Amino acid sequence: MRRVVSILLVLALLTGVLGVTSVAAAATTEFPRSQTLYTGGKQWGPPSNWNPFMTGNYATGTIGLCYETLFLYDPLTAKFTPWLASSGKWTNSTTYRLVLRSGLAWSDGKALTVDDVKFTIELGKKTTLNFSSLWSWLTSITKVNSTTLDFKFKTPLYQEWDNYLYNLPIVPQHIWSTKSLTDVATGANDKPVGSGAYLYNTYDQTKMVWEKNVNWWATKALKLSVAPKYVIDLVNTSNENSLGLVLQGQEDLNNNYLPGISTLLTGGYALHTYYPSAPYDIAANTAWLDINLQKKPMSDLAFRKALAYGINVADIVSRDYNNMVSAADPTGLLPMWNKYVDQAVVKKLGITYNPAKAKQVLAAAGYKDVNHDGFVENKDGTKIALKLIVPNGWSDWMAAAQMISKSAKAVGINIVASYPDFNGYLDARLKGTFDLAIDNQANVSNSPWTYYHFIFYDQLKDIPTTQGGNYGRYNNKTAFALVTQLDKTKTTDLAAMKAVISKLQTIQLTDLPMIPLWYNGMWAQMSTTYWTNWPSSVAGKNHDLPVTWNGYWNMTAILMLTQLKAVKQP
Template sequence: TGTMWGPPGSWNPITPWAVATGTRGLCYESLFLYDPLTDEYTPWLAESGEWVSSNVYELKVRKGIRWSDGVMFTADDVKFTFELGKNYEGVFYSTMWKWLTDVEKVNDYTLKFHFSEALYQEWGNVMYTMMMVPDHIWKDRTEEEITAGANENPIGSGAYLYESHGADRMVWVRNDKWWATELLGLKPAPKRIVDLINASNNVSLGMVLKGELDLSNNFLPGVADLVNWGYVTTYYPEAPYMLSANTAFLFMNLTKKPMDDPTFRRAVSFAINVNQIVNVAYANLVEATDPTGLLPTWSKYVDQDVVEKLGFSYDPEQAKAILADAGYKDVDGDGFVEAPDGSKIDLSIIVPFGWTDWMESIKIIARGCQAVGINLQ
């Protein structure tokens, strides 16, 4: 539990922000797998891939893979998946075609990708985040079906098949004809994977205490006590207990003033006490990120000189100075600054109800902003 926000209603890997958990990974698969802990790629649907020149990437498709309906997986499926982005702007990776010029099918199991500008890092990300879809099923679909359809009863290449879903769960059943069992000697242990939807962290905590969950990705209040009492086993035996899987950001509505002002946003960044969020709101269940937002395993790629020059840390006095220098002043004496044009600033911050860690976090963010003169409620 802890991976879905609401009842499952889509199994379309072309809309990754809306799909039921497991659609990407369990049902549909990528060309490579990537392990962020070791920074290593593992060939998956692809047998290999290499840059044969500065702007040409050659991909070899693994032979012997079948879709769950029995049809062979070939270079046609790879070419089709990539070209969806070329044909439809609504496909999330369509912008790739600003620097990808052509996907050349050499034979049934070999392709060459030609680039006007080879963005190597972004291409590496594509290799493990883009799920392949079957040409023989998707080629007759309309643009709306591709970019917004639910894709019910999905046909993928993965280790699990859609079995059922309900208002509170998504159920996947093992694909006993999965290609990797024969080709790689792999067989998933669970017969079924059931992802449950919980309304809040406290509901999830109750299920953990009653032994109703095998794996939880929810924030668990009092996790240190739960570990000491033997209710849960965590990745790390002590804080932060869990691996860092993503970075929590404060998203601002840049269409509204003064959040469209980079200087104002920079002042906000100095007003937020990240360590208090980590230590109090999360009870040390997470790690504090640096200004880049990158996961700890990628710290080796960070230019610390740039971070020192352009980064930020909790410093209320610096936040006040930035605001003052940019013309944000308390004109009416109510303790909150007005915008440089004299207009009132009245902002609000929200998160989903029931996410107790996030609810506590925004209280800390609001207090920090109020302390430097920003009216954030």
């Protein structure tokens, strides 16, 4: 590991020097360095659209810096913070009343009102957007008065509704009502007008530039002010270049996985991470093994159990990630959801690394090494030769795949790591042509419902187009019904939520439709050269999320910008 770090450091410094030139030039001219926050880690290509409804494709900051949501959600405290809304509550089992703040404004000076909120959500009824499914259970939105809306539901999905409250961006009716429905759904939305703390400034092939909105409504309403005048998100060219920029203080926050950071923290590079020691970063999502249940031997539960016993996750954590991640609980639920883990179920059904047990399970199920090549064959004597796919270039996953292959082979299961390009990986997963794949798409959220909705996604025939999850094609109507039951459970009824989740965990650990591996971090390498008071786990510090990824600004990352302090330069 030390050799890898030293080589990476040399490359980082060499490439970083080259990469810094343009950044430094901008810093001394158009964008004063002491007023500019440089970020990176989300964009791997030039910014091309600012449409908040094009999930995953819009420029960094489109939602959060420009467009805002009704609430913020803090996954570390499991609390909602009223944002554009001043309050929201269920007045009865099927009606949700939303009260909007007074004094809200769009960046062009026009007032932001409940009409904008109503218009935005009703767009999902008129054209296909990422929240259009809401209208299968929402029946109407009624304007009660100038600040109040009533949402009437046919069948309230309480977990899902809470998720929309902090994820659905509100857009200005006076601008978006002039767009065609096609433009609403897929248009680039150049030079966006939002309500957020930052205004669109400019962009080019290398960066996206946001400029402070001096008329931001929250300055008066919430006494909040963002510290950087400019936020410039740099387009990634390589992890080595990103590391070089961070080490030299020319990139203030990077959200890539940068191997070796743990070693460099004590090297005098003015680096900061959320946790001062391993795992350094907050857990963001669970990496797991997708298992194609339509193919043999993966369709055999005994084989899946043997595979689970045979994977040495601890080796991946220590050798691949240098303890920058931690091993996943057998349920795969993130650490912030520990209260939902039924420990009795885990104790009874949970599987952890045990190579001897893996061999026993294989033998008991009839898997034998017929030709004495060190690998078991199928029960009918045919050869087992499985491919574990991860995207080419994802170095940490590639190393993990090799380690899984090695530990599986040690118990007699022939698995070979394979590295298609990302489109090939995605195509194999969506079409169900893969054997095994590492995946991690269920991110931190307000509820474990999002996790179970993903791994027990019930629209099997629509997986190739909806990309809704369950790529292994697990088919269990009881599990599907329980996910729906969980969605219909009020988020305030913790006991009822736990009861449903316990049943889901029992099914999951009994059938093993996927195998949880480790928790990926909210990768965050922060430089204290120009900015300080970064988020930290240390008592007395702010605990906001130091992440610029889509969906995280509205999970308190925007508050990070109000806490930063410029470092006085000599």
